[in-house]
Amino acid sequence: MKTARLRIPAAVLAIIMSLSGCYFFPEEEKLLDPPVIAPDEVAYSTFTARRKTIESTINVTGYVKSKKEAECYFTAYTGQIKNVYVRAGEFVNEGDLIAEMNVGELEYLLEIQKLEVEAAQLRYSSSGSQADKLDLEIAQSTLEMYQARYDGAKVFAPMSGQVSYVYKIDPGTEFDPYKVIARIVDPEDLYVAASYDGDAKDFEVGDKVTVTVESDEYGCTVYYTPHEAAADGADDKKALYADFDSSAPSFAYLGAIANIKKVKSVSENAVVIPKNLVKTDGDRTYVQVFEDGQKKEKDVVLGITNATEAEITEGLDAGEAVIIR
Template sequence: MNKIQKKILMPFVLAAALSFSGCYFFPNEEPVLEPPTLDVEKVVYSTYTVGRKDIESAVIQSGYVISASETDCYFNKYSGQLKNIYVNPGDFVEEGQLVAEMNNGTIEYQLKVQQKKVELAQLNYNNSHSAVDKLQLDIEQSTLESYQDQYDGGRIYAPVSGQVSFVKTLNPGDMVDPYDVLVKIIDPDKLCVRAEVTGSGGFSADDPVTVEVNGDIYEGVVVRTPKEELEEGDGFSDAVFVEFTKESPGFGCLGSIGNIKKVKASSLNTLVIPKYVIKTDGDRQYVQILKNDEKTEVDITTGVSNAVEIEVLSGLSEGDKVISR
């Protein structure tokens, strides 16, 4: 083969070589896979079914049942040893009745002796009308008054008629001091509820209220608020007082908790939903409801509310499913 023929054949040889060795320069293409498909899970919502019920907005304050008339009983002259207390809680007493006394030693005997001395001095003066006998009568009378004062100072008499609400626990022979309250007497027909409040507590004089005492409900009326207390300077500038208007709890409820309730607004058999399902956007109020398995926003207007629930005036119907979360 001459040189000219070699030059002519060379391109054909190279082309053939390249065609046979192409798999070494260009890898085989992999088959195209179908893209994976994702199953979308169905969203499950928690819902609240709109229903009808009564709702009220109220102010509630707790206090204690007390008596509007309460009198303390105590010795007011001197300290001494207690002889006895003659009454018990719940007892009815009459004004002037002896409720407690001290051991008075020989005072009672000295008082009786002195009464005789006064009688004798009076007889002597009646017979003589002398200045000396008049002076002696005055001395004996003054001594008698001193003994009588000591005797009376060791005895406590009921200053009013009423019912004993408190008796201090003491034993005969215990020391007692002046103004140490031993007995309290109340008027059982003047029970009321006193509740400490901040500001007015939401109450005004003459407000009708109800009072729950030991599970029983009583009707009442607000008779005093901090405003009246401050104006009259009675010392209870942080309290509301409620009197019972019809029935009142018995003596056994004295000191019990009384829950005062003032209803500000109420609505009967109305549509009610929980407050937490309501959403806001400025002045707009709306809820999300589930309708035909789809979430839908619905504007609503509301009415009476309490701490956890609110009345729906428009936008919802009974049986609607409101999405809570």
């Protein structure tokens, strides 16, 4: 017995497969939407604009000096110190002995030479000879040499006043000529001296300034400026001098640093922010503020500025948050 086989034409088979393809292959998976990443919230550091008084100032560093002072020093030769007779703070009179050197046997030689001159004078007066005259001249010349050397071993006060400085030195130590061993000043006539490199027009005679010595402030009045120095042909064309008005530091502060401050302009109840928060772009001046949760830029107009602060006259109000970074 033969088994009958069902023959299906190839064209029909192709149609069936195309209609039923989903039954032969797995179903495709749906693609997921890409994840949405929320941006991190930006945190800003801010400075709150506030109202305060702002000043524009000129600051110069000078020193406390005395208008009348004199230095004491040996002029003849290098020698060993015998003694220094004054101390800082003491008052002296003109002609007082300040210090002297060891002279060894010079004092003895000086006295002997005085006698030699007297003897030579007697011989010449008696004889009148040229030889005795020559001996007298030689004796006098030798005496003058000894006297000059003896006098050069002493230093006397060239003025009356207060000793502001004494070189600390032990007896027997060698000391060179023209090296200052003491300084005498008039303690009642102190002033501030400085050298100003800025515009000569910044200071005028009569300007009121504040001078700080150590931590104490003093009112002063300018009496000499670079303008006067240039007109006078002074060695220091940048000289700036100011007198203390009512009170002055003690002589102990002679040579101390004195900071001079002149107020050029002042604005009270001004809107003020740190100067470094002001930005520029060409002719534009602006600040960045944090407003309504966003960073914004605001054009501003500047008033007084100094080394650390800036006054805002337009474009920013007190209380606004200016972005630092």
